[in-house]
Amino acid sequence: MFFAASKAFWLFAQPVSLVLLLLLAGLAFLILKKRRMAIASLSLAATAQFLVGFTSLGYVLIQPLEDRFEQPSELPTNVGAIVVLGGATMARPSSARGVAELNQAGDRLTTTLWLAQRYPDARVILSGGGGFLMGETESEAETMRRFFTSFGIADDRLMLEGNSMNTDENASFTRAMIDQAEDGARAVLLVTSAFHMPRSIGIFRKQGIAVMPWPTDYRSSGRQGFELDIANPNQNLETATVAVREWIGLLAYHLTGRTDDLFPAQ
Template sequence: MFFSLSKLFWLLVQPTSLVLLLVLGGLALVFWRRRRTGLAALAIAAIIQFLVGFTSLGYVIIQPLENRFQVPSTAPETVGTIIVLGGATMARPSTARGIAELNQAGDRLATTLWLARQYPEAKVMLSRGGGFLMGETESEAETMARFLTNLGVAEDRLILEEESRNTAENASLSRAALNEEDGVVVLVTSAFHMPRSVGIFRQQGIEVLAWPTDYRSAGDQGMAIDIANPNQNLETATIAMREWIGLLAYHWTGRTSEFLPAP
């Protein structure tokens, strides 16, 4: 239920949807001769579109998340398990073509591959089922396994967790596959996603060594007009807003003990 509600909620409140709903609502109000209210809705839509598409707002709000955890300054001597969270591949083309098509978060798998080579004795847990409501694709764990084995990681090192659909399920289902004697557990996910991920794993009693990757900001950007790449600005703002809402929702529902977990 939480998974379905969260998907539907985000479908409605993401910036693109908000702009569309405000435009449709504004036009309807103008048509119904409530001109002032309708124009106000259209103006709000324009302001939102400007802020998320033509300013650095997304980078400003994503960088506190990305700066929360750092790549370890001193790497551990040994690692028992490397856990990588899904979100790095494109499900439909990967499934249909039998490949591992990476998206903008592909650094999650690149970092996992590097860690797997640095720690050849470590197990690699690939955590993600299907992210779509209808389950029409293969599990992302299977797609990620294809990527890693094609690049030389032995199949017997891989642990596929193929049922999780969100971060809470990533943690709870990963816990069932871990043994206490496994040693250091390294968690790989996007830097903006690391605070929420660490908080959820802690709630499940799993202490992880955070290894953030897939940075979207420079880390010290200020608010400014940015017209170089409106699509990228919109994507970054959308990701940042979703993550902040996710932090709030997970804390309110008891899935994390802290709103913004820290090292």
């Protein structure tokens, strides 16, 4: 229920959808001859589109998320498992073509690959289910398995969790795998995008699962101020969308009791 509600809400709450809704409202007000309401609605749509597409607003919003957790200053000596969360592959082409197509969050997999090579005795836990409204696609765990085996990671090191549909389920469905690989003394590394790490750590902590954060896939420089940015509006829009979604996710997960802290820290 939570998964379906959250996905349905986001279909309308994401910036591009809000702009479209404001445009449609403006047109409706014009038809109804409510000129002031029409001007207000269309002005809000233009302003929103300008902010998310032609300024650095998205980077300003995403920076605090990315700066919340840092990679370990010293490499751990004994790693039992590396957990990578889904969200790094493109479901339709990967399933249809039998490949592993990566999206902008592909660093989740390349970072995990490096860690798997650095810690050859560690198990690699791949957590990711099927997409939402994607039709018949394989689980992302299976797509990730294809990626790692193609780079020489032995199949018997991989532990697949292909049923989770959100981050809360990532944690709960991998608990037994983590307990098995941890063996009481070895560290468990959690790999996900830096902007996604605060919510992920909050969820794992809530469920009593001890993991060491290993953020990757940075989108901001860490020193970005608010300014006009017309060089790449599509990238600006995508960054703003990711940031808004993650801030909303932090609030929703906290209000529904899935995390103890609104903004988990190191």
